Amino acid sequence: MGLPRIGVILCLGLCVPAWAAMAQERGAVQKPEVPVEKWTGKTVMLIGAHADDDALSHGTLSMLQAHGNQVYIVTLTTGNVGTQDPKLSRTQLAEIRRREELAALAELGIPGEHYINLGYDDGMLEFEDRKAVVENLVRLIRKLRPDALLAWDPGKNYQRWHKSDHRAAAYLAADAARAAMWRLLFEGQITQEGLKEFMIPEYLFYNDYDYEDENLWVDISDYVEKRVNAGAHYTSQFGPGWKNYNPNPSEVEVKEMKDGVRKRIRMKDGKTIEGFRYYRGLPDAIGK
């Protein structure tokens, strides 16, 4: 019991400075070797807090799926709290959010079995057992071995402020990416479950409203309609369903939801884009 633990401590204590020097150097990498628009044959994982956190990247995700990549969406909470409709229970809302997410992903061409929900309560992610959440995420990372991770941006050089669950999800994703590469962390996954340590090499961090750290803009011109159609499935979140949920919105309501999604899509240099902070290198230096 004692010795392996000492081993981990020694390794973390002694090895990180050497790794950190490399990481600092790699931390400067802000451009993918192959443009995201040309990625193919990769496994891409997105970690978010809620069904719809992936909606900020729906153009990019549908493009990646169409280009022969495998896209997985990992959502930490069931979304079972965010409504103003007094008639809905937590259980009903969790079921609605799952249906909406699967319908949205179907629009993007992402198979339903690529949607993984870890089942935590909406609004409470910060108060969960962080070690258990990270362990669950590490297991998924070691199983799926993604070439790239999309996640809420934990911040570059300083802490990024996000609302509660997003803040937690940003740090949990970064912590899990880091832990997954250390063979002696969550060692039982390796000795008992047949998994192997894994280092995610590339990262696309997303934000809402605050885009100052962005350094990569993906051209989603050909995938705008996919994003709009997918976004219109979040009836309980974006439309009048937030206050008065109706599983069958009218044509007018659907059009209003689509218009709302369209309004949030951004332009840069005459192109329709989704923006990210790109990072490639050791997870230790994600903030550099």
Ligand SMILES: [Zn+2]
């Ligand atoms: Zn969210």
